[in-house]
Amino acid sequence: AVSGSVTVTSNASNPTLTIPLSGTGVAAGALTSNPTSLSFGSVQVGTKQTLSETVTNTGGTSVTISNVGISGTGFTFTGIATPVTLTAGQSASFSVSFTPPSAGAVSGSVTVTSNASNPTLTIPLSGTGIAQGALGSNPTSLSFGSVQVGTKQTLSETVTNTGGTSVTISNVGISGTGFTFTGIATPVTLTAGQSASFSVSFTPPSAGAVSGSVTVTSNASNPTLTIPLSGTGVAAGTLGSNPTSLSFGSVQVGTKQTLSETVTNTGGTSVTISNVGISGTGFTFTGIATPVTLTAGQSASFSVSFTPPATGSVSGNVTITSNASNPTLTVPLSGTGVAAGTLGSNPTSLSFGSVPVGTKQTLSETVTNTGGTSVTISNVGVSGTGFTFSGIATPVTLTAGQSASFSVSFTPPATGSASGNVTITSNASNPTLTIPLSGTGVAAGTLGSNPTSLSFGSVQVGTKQTLSETVTNTGGTSVTISNVGISGTGFTFTGIATPVTLTAGQSASFSVSFTPPATGSASGNVTITSNGSNPTLTIPLSGTGVAGVGQLTVNPTTLNLGSVAVGSSGTGSGTLTASGANVTVTAVSSNNSAFSIGGLSLPVTIQAGQSASFIVTFSPLVAGSVSGTLTFTSNAQPSTTTETLTGTGTAASTHTVDLSWNASTSPNIAGYNVYRAVYTGSSCGTFGTVNQFGLVASTLYTDSSVVNGTSYCYATTAVDLSNAESGYSNIVSNVQIP
Secondary structure (H helix, E strand, O other): OEEEEEEEEOOOOOOEEEEEEEEOOOOOOOEEEEOOOEEEEEEEOOOOEEEEEEEEEOOOOOEEEEEEEEEOOOEEEEOOOOOEEEOOOOEEEEEEEEOOOOOEEEEEEEEEEEOOOOOEEEEEEEEEEEOOOOEEEEOOOEEEEEEEOOOOEEEEEEEEEOOOOOEEEEEEEEEOOOEEEEOOOOOEEEOOOOEEEEEEEEOOOOOEEEEEEEEEEEOOOOOEEEEEEEEEEEOOOOEEEEOOOEEEEEEEOOOOEEEEEEEEEOOOOOEEEEEEEEEOOOEEEEOOOOOEEEOOOOEEEEEEEEOOOOOEEEEEEEEEEEOOOOOEEEEEEEEEEEOOOOEEEEOOOEEEEEEEOOOOEEEEEEEEEOOOOOEEEEEEEEEOOOEEEEOOOOOEEEOOOOEEEEEEEEOOOOOEEEEEEEEEEEOOOOOEEEEEEEEEEEOOOOEEEEOOOEEEEEEEOOOOEEEEEEEEEOOOOOEEEEEEEEEOOOEEEEOOOOOEEEOOOOEEEEEEEEOOOOOEEEEEEEEEEEOOOOOEEEEEEEEEEEOOOOEEEEEOOEEEEEEEEOOOOEEEEEEEEEEOOOEEEEEEEEOOOOEEEEOOOOOEEEOOOOEEEEEEEEOOOOOEEEEEEEEEEEOOOOOEEEEEEEEEEEOOOOOOEEEEOOOOOOOOEEEEEEEEEEEOOOOEOOOEEOOOOOOEOOOEEEEOOOOOOOEEEEEEEEEEOOOOEOOOOOOEEEEEOO
16 A cells, blocks of 8 residues: 655645545456366377366456467367456366377367466367277288189288277178188287287189178277188189281291290199191291190290292191190181382482571471382481481381381581481392481571660669660571560560561660669569570569658647746657658757757658657746747758747746655655646646656655646656656646635
8 A cells, every 4th residue: 555645835824735645556467277287198089088177366456368269189178158257366167178080199278368467378288099999901802813613722811900999809700602711719809909810711612703701890990890802713724825816917938927826724724735736838836845734824835937938828727735625726827928028218318408406307208118028127227417217116017008107307416418318127129228318407596685684773763764675686597586575563665566587687676664663672574485596585674763852741830838937947749750761850950049959869860651759848038928940950852841839938936836745665766757737627738747857856846837826737757767657646636826
């Protein structure tokens, strides 16, 4: 508690008037939590665990909780509705629940927002979700493949608890014709990570595909685990051929053509081949020696050749004898002896003309078998600098009258004439066919810029600066500019319309302008797109927008200091505002010594859009109206800014007011300020300090600058050593001066 008084001394019938002062300070409200954090430990995924939490107002004033928020996956709260007000010492409880949606550690927090001295109270939350037990199988399915009818094949299977809690297997069942299992007795319990193995057998009673499943029933999160089973019962071994017949087509008389043949045991048991025979004029075989045994699915390959001794059609057979279900397998053979083929080309030569260096020009070429037998092209080669070919892969066979087309390209690496050949090697009557090539490399068109970049330097915001730019075709062929684009804030261009074609050595000029919309650096590019060797030419742009001249204004334009007793002082305040650009105030002067200025440390720079405050003191020397002018000198336009000052000097008072107050209990007090305002009959006017010559060191002060016939209000403040000032004390109103 704090008490004090104000004493008013006058020549009234009660010469001393004492006004008691009192007040009590209390501690601000503050929130605490119990417990300070909530740990839910391990909680199974999908289940809920709930803990209780209490917040208490440990301060001396009421606290209003405006919001309770929660964060963290799986955390929720109930039991508190905001806003809620806790008086000093009062508590509020609520519940926090954790329902983890998945396995893993989770953290979060409850955030309590209030008007307490600690406006945000955070309660950390933590918990770990653990997965329910789950069964997995390895392998996930069992495939027995082909099994001969009446025989057994066995595979191993393992089930594992991949979850976080124990799983009890209550039953293992099996379905599907011919499938059985052994090695697991139910019920059996698997802890987290534990496995159990068993065997599944397949004994097909007949040929054909069979499917089934092993079904594992448990209390896991997947209560039914199904393991698919599959297998195929197969019959005795059988031979098949691929291809089922061999056709050699047209073969030149006296030459050999060879084809490959494969026999496969398509049955389920081994087959032994005892003999392979061949018939037909000109047919022979190699690559298989009998006897040879093929297991189920196994193959054997051999080659059959046809060398016709004369023109005409020929047929024959390969006959394979074995102990398979089909003991004799016959592979028919056919072929025709024909005369030699001949290759021709169209066109007979390729001329590419003039081609820019580094670019590709492609022509088409066709070769045709003009003879009566097939021709096999074994190789296609190309010679000559810059020539390549594509579109034909060797070996390639052309029947009588058949053609093959391919492409030849010329990409000259340098200027000048070039020549070469395409050489086609084959088994034709003309085994080497030569197709002459020719072309001339010329320099490609290339764009260059002058200058290579445009720098506009500093340009005043809102004004335009224009520079000239020239692009030139420095190459040997024409270049067509298809587009000119520009980027960057404030940059524009004029003077070029696309498309435009520049012959070798020709130039085109255009203009680029920079009109900065705001201060600061700007960059951009002019991008020129063409079919030149450099299809994209970039010209960098740069410039800086700078502000114009600033302006300085003063507020108010006329400052009235009111009535001040002669020999005392009164104060008023004003502000200086900069616009357009930063303004530096270098000097300030008054043309009347009754007015002085303070609160500005010169020179002072005021940022554009910002203000600076100052104080004017009025100290009248004689009674009556007083006027003057303050002049501020700066780098603004205009360079001087003025403010009109007015005030009225009044006759010195013949009365005084004695003031006293209780000392502040705060540490490090440097002194006190005494504030006075005119009482208007119903309220106090604007307060101003009356201790013009520094802080008051004691708790007593005499105001000798009062005006006769005026009523006043008084208040005091305490100021510490760091110049921090308290709020007003109790205000004493309607102190009347006779």
